[in-house]
Structures are given as C-alpha cells and as structure tokens.
Amino acid sequence: MxxxxxxxxxxxxxxxxxxxxxxxxxxxxxxxxxxxxxxAKINLTAFNLREPKDEAIDRLLIEPLIAAQYLPSSAxxxxxxxxxxxxxxxxxxxxxxxxxxxxxxxxTRKAVFLLEALRxxxxxNANVESARFEQLLTRPELHEAFDVMTIRAVRxxxxxxxxxxAFLRPGGQLFxxxxxxxxxxxxxxxxxxxxxxxxxxVEASGSRLVILSKQGTSR
Numbered sequence: 001m002x003x004x005x006x007x008x009x010x011x012x013x014x015x016x017x018x019x020x021x022x023x024x025x026x027x028x029x030x031x032x033x034x035x036x037x038x039x040a041k042i043n044l045t046a047f048n049l050r051e052p053k054d055e056a057i058d059r060l061l062i063e064p065l066i067a068a069q070y071l072p073s074s075a076x077x078x079x080x081x082x083x084x085x086x087x088x089x090x091x092x093x094x095x096x097x098x099x100x101x102x103x104x105x106x107x108t109r110k111a112v113f114l115l116e117a118l119r120x121x122x123x124x125n126a127n128v129e130s131a132r133f134e135q136l137l138t139r140p141e142l143h144e145a146f147d148v149m150t151i152r153a154v155r156x157x158x159x160x161x162x163x164x165x166a167f168l169r170p171g172g173q174l175f176x177x178x179x180x181x182x183x184x185x186x187x188x189x190x191x192x193x194x195x196x197x198x199x200x201x202v203e204a205s206g207s208r209l210v211i212l213s214k215q216g217t218s219r
Contacts, residue, residue, distance in 0.1 A: 001051070003029065013057055016202075017065035020095075027094045027121060028061050034120050035060070035085055038113050044085040058202045064091035066201050067150075067175055067209050071096050075147040078102070079167050081133050082154045084110055086117050088177055089150060093126060101126035102146070104133050137166055144169045152177040158188050161212075165193055168214045180206030191215065 007025050014020040036049035047056035064087060071078075071092075076099060080089035083103035093101045103126070105111045111130035118126050129136055136142050146167050151174070154160070161174075168174065173196065178184075189195060192215040201207040 006032075010057060010061065013054065013062050014065055017062060018069060020065065024094060028065075028091060030121060031086065031090055031094070031117060032057075032061065034117055035087075035113075038116075039085070042109050042113070044110060044113060045087075055205060058205060059207070060085070060087040061091050063177060063201045063207055063209075064088035065095055067177070067199070068092050068095035070175075070197075070199060070209065070211065071099070071148060072173065075099055075173075077146045078148040078150065079146045080104065080150045081164065082106075082151065083114055083128070084153060086114055088152060088175075090114075090117055090121070090123075092150065093123060094121070099125075099148070102129060103127070104129045104131065104136065106130065106132045133167075134163065137163070142167060144172075147172050148175060149173070150175045150177070156188065158190050161188060161193055162190055165214055170214055170216045172214045174212040174214070176210040176212065177201075178208050178210055184210055 006029055010025055010028060014025065035044060039045055039049050049056060067088060078099050079102045081104050083089050083105040089101060089103050093099060103114050105114055105128060108130060111128050114128045143166055147169060149164060149168055164174065174193065193212045194215055196211040196213040199209040199211065201209055
C-alpha cells in the first residue's frame with residue numbers, strides 16, 4: 001500500500017474524529033509504518049499490518065483520535081499502563097502535543113520499540129518505564145502525579161483499579177478502552193473512582209471509552 005493510498009484511507013476513517021490535520025495524518029502514518037516493520041520481527045499486535053483491514057486502523061489509530069477529543073483541556077500529564085504496541089498512548093499524544101506522556105511496559109522488547117517510536121516521531125515530552133506498574137508505586141514522585149491514565153489490554157479487577165488510581169491526581173480521569181462485549185460491572189467501581197461517562201468509539205466494532213473520575217481522597 002502506497003503512502004498516498006494509506007493517508008487517503010486514514011483520512012476517510014478519521015472523519016469521525018473531527019478535523020484531523022494533514023500534519024497529524026502524516027505522523028500517524030509514520031507511527032503505523034514503524035509499528036508494521038517491528039511487528040514483523042516481534043509480536044506487538046495480533047493485527048496483520050502488512051495489508052491492514054479497517055479494524056486494525058480503527059483500533060490502533062481512530063479510537064485514540066476520537067478519545068483525544070475528551071481529554072480535559074487542563075490535562076498536562078498522562079500515563080499509559082501496559083503500552084505494548086504504543087496504542088492508544090502514542091496516537092493520543094500526537095493528537096494532544098501539550099500532554100506529557102509516560103508509557104509503562106514490563107516487557108523489554110516492547111519497551112525498546114516504544115523508545116524507538118518516540119525517537120522516530122520526535123516526541124520529546126515523553127518517557128518509557130520498563131517495569132510493572134505496581135513497582136512504580138514505590139516511587140513517591142509518581143503518586144497522584146498524572147491528570148489522565150489510559151488502559152486497554154489490562155485485566156481489570158476492583159483491586160487493580162484501587163492500585164491504579166494512586167497514579168491519578170484528585171479530579172484526574174481514567175480512560176478505559178473497551179472492545180465489544182465488555183461490560184462495566186458496578187462492583188468494579190470502588191472509592192475514589194466514579195463513572196463519569198461512556199463514549200462510543202467505532203460503531204462497526206462496538207468499541208467504547210469508559211471514563212472514570214477520581215474524587216477527593218476523603219469522604
């Protein structure tokens with residue numbers, strides 16, 4: 001697939017994310033091309049990126065673009081847990097360049113890819129933590145240090161959310177990307193997290209974004 005064909009295809013699918021500039025489309029293509037090259041060597045995503053179907057483009061690029069519209073205007077820092085292939089974190093950051101990004105990835109080879117993606121895309125205000133997120137909470141400077149947290153391929157239980165919320169400032173938001181068939185069970189939500197809203201992402205796939213907000217730490 002040529003660059004022109006890919007950008008035309010991406011531009012068409014990105015219309016649901018509002019007005020996406022040619023510069024952003026170019027950055028997203030660079031990221032996707034790099035991901036495709038690395039994915040041929042190490043397993044970063046189960047999608048076939050050599051001849052990507054709409055589902056792959058939607059999941060890896062379009063869903064984060066739509067989610068970017070819901071970032072709080074005051075948000076300046078974001079942490080992504082289990083970053084893997086870099087989506088949704090990198091497309092989100094490209095769409096919101098004001099936001100400082102921290103990606104957390106325990107697997108070394110995937111962390112190396114993420115570092116290369118940041119270098120390749122000239123993203124300066126970002127870093128990669130090659131560790132399990134539980135380990136990072138031993139560092140006091142990371143407690144309540146972020147305005148937004150993103151998760152996708154993370155197995156979530158109520159105890160997981162209790163741990164993860166420690167990264168968020170009071171008033172911060174957790175962006176939980178969910179595929180079709182996933183359901184937010186009420187017993188998962190425990191103080192200080194409350195449901196803020198549920199946003200449909202890509203209608204064809206039934207994906208959605210669940211946004212949780214962190215209340216003040218005292219009742």
